[in-house]
Amino acid sequence: MAKKTKAPELTLESLLESLKSNGLKLTPPRKIILGTLLKSHGPFSAEEIYKNFAKKTCDLATVYRNLTHLENAKMIRRCDFGDGVARYELIHSDHDHHHHLICKGCKKVEILDLCEMENLLNLYVKKYDFKNVTHILELFGTCPNCQ
Amino acid sequence: MAKKTKAPELTLESLLESLKSNGLKLTPPRKIILGTLLKSHGPFSAEEIYKNFAKKTCDLATVYRNLTHLENAKMIRRCDFGDGVARYELIHSDHDHHHHLICKGCKKVEILDLCEMENLLNLYVKKYDFKNVTHILELFGTCPNCQ
DNA sequence: ATCTTAATGCAAACTATTTGCATTTGAATT
DNA sequence: AATTCAAATGCAAATAGTTTGCATTAAGAT
Numbered sequence: 001m002a003k004k005t006k007a008p009e010l011t012l013e014s015l016l017e018s019l020k021s022n023g024l025k026l027t028p029p030r031k032i033i034l035g036t037l038l039k040s041h042g043p044f045s046a047e048e049i050y051k052n053f054a055k056k057t058c059d060l061a062t063v064y065r066n067l068t069h070l071e072n073a074k075m076i077r078r079c080d081f082g083d084g085v086a087r088y089e090l091i092h093s094d095h096d097h098h099h100h101l102i103c104k105g106c107k108k109v110e111i112l113d114l115c116e117m118e119n120l121l122n123l124y125v126k127k128y129d130f131k132n133v134t135h136i137l138e139l140f141g142t143c144p145n146c147q
Numbered sequence: 148m149a150k151k152t153k154a155p156e157l158t159l160e161s162l163l164e165s166l167k168s169n170g171l172k173l174t175p176p177r178k179i180i181l182g183t184l185l186k187s188h189g190p191f192s193a194e195e196i197y198k199n200f201a202k203k204t205c206d207l208a209t210v211y212r213n214l215t216h217l218e219n220a221k222m223i224r225r226c227d228f229g230d231g232v233a234r235y236e237l238i239h240s241d242h243d244h245h246h247h248l249i250c251k252g253c254k255k256v257e258i259l260d261l262c263e264m265e266n267l268l269n270l271y272v273k274k275y276d277f278k279n280v281t282h283i284l285e286l287f288g289t290c291p292n293c294q
Numbered sequence: 295a296t297c298t299t300a301a302t303g304c305a306a307a308c309t310a311t312t313t314g315c316a317t318t319t320g321a322a323t324t
Numbered sequence: 325a326a327t328t329c330a331a332a333t334g335c336a337a338a339t340a341g342t343t344t345g346c347a348t349t350a351a352g353a354t
Contacts, residue, residue, distance in 0.1 A: 023331095025320050069332095137282065172351050174300095174301060206302070
């Protein structure tokens with residue numbers, strides 16, 4: 001079931017390559033944004049990424065604009081935790097679709113692979129004859145530490 | 148599997164009763180808000196509910212405040228379609244948990260009962276030992292009409 | 295009829311995000 | 325290396341959705 005093809009490791013270099021192949025210029029802000037997303041997984045908001053800039057070397061608006069560009073280029077994915085803040089994470093491959101289990105206390109994020117369950121979901125939905133069905137699915141709870 | 152107890156029909160009267168039992172006063176805005184939510188199912192935003200007021204007889208801020216109150220009283224549920232707008236719908240009973248399949252074209256909303264799938268979801272998540280696990284799950288696509 | 299507190303109106307504040315416009319800069323081209 | 329030009333940026337202002345402070349009003353208990 002699992003693909004035998006090893007996942008091509010995502011590096012800052014490969015990401016900067018992707019920029020190029022998407023017709024996006026390699027600018028300092030973009031380097032920092034991609035570097036930040038590469039450093040840790042948890043989806044990050046524009047603010048969080050922005051705070052990561054050592055010397056506020058670019059405008060917050062630039063972060064927003066770039067996140068939109070990177071999303072269009074399918075290099076990052078937008079996550080919705082239902083709190084009115086958009087968060088983004090790197091897309092590691094075409095088939096790295098997953099969800100999150102977020103602790104309401106410490107905000108720790110567990111990665112969930114619900115691939116099989118989603119097949120079931122598609123079955124359920126088939127009768128409605130909708131095309132291009134996508135979904136948002138995020139889980140919340142209290143982690144062992146915070147209980 | 149399905150409960151034999153017939154669902155106690157939700158009426159404007161029963162809703163106004165619920166207001167009382169939740170220590171909430173019966174005010175004109177509240178009557179209209181509940182009436183609106185009772186009229187059709189689709190989760191509605193504060194704006195949409197507000198527009199339903201025949202003569203703008205109350206302030207939009209009042210609608211927001213009341214939606215918050217009604218949510219706290221567990222009379223309505225907040226839905227998140229990932230577009231930065233909060234939408235609300237009546238809770239018809241303790242066990243009326245469901246999701247939506249929303250057409251990206253005409254915005255038509257289908258109600259999905261994914262109860263069984265959610266049991267599976269809980270199984271998947273068990274190993275993380277999170278407590279009080281909740282989730283948001285909404286589906287989007289293009290309905291037959293809009294294809 | 296009175297009283298107390300919750301509910302409301304109105305305006306201002308707030309948060310996350312977007313946009314207009316002048317300026318700068320990456321990178322393709324000479 | 326210098327030129328060029330669209331793309332990217334900075335900055336400030338605009339926007340959307342929602343919340344809040346405060347003085348006033350009214351629901352419903354006494």
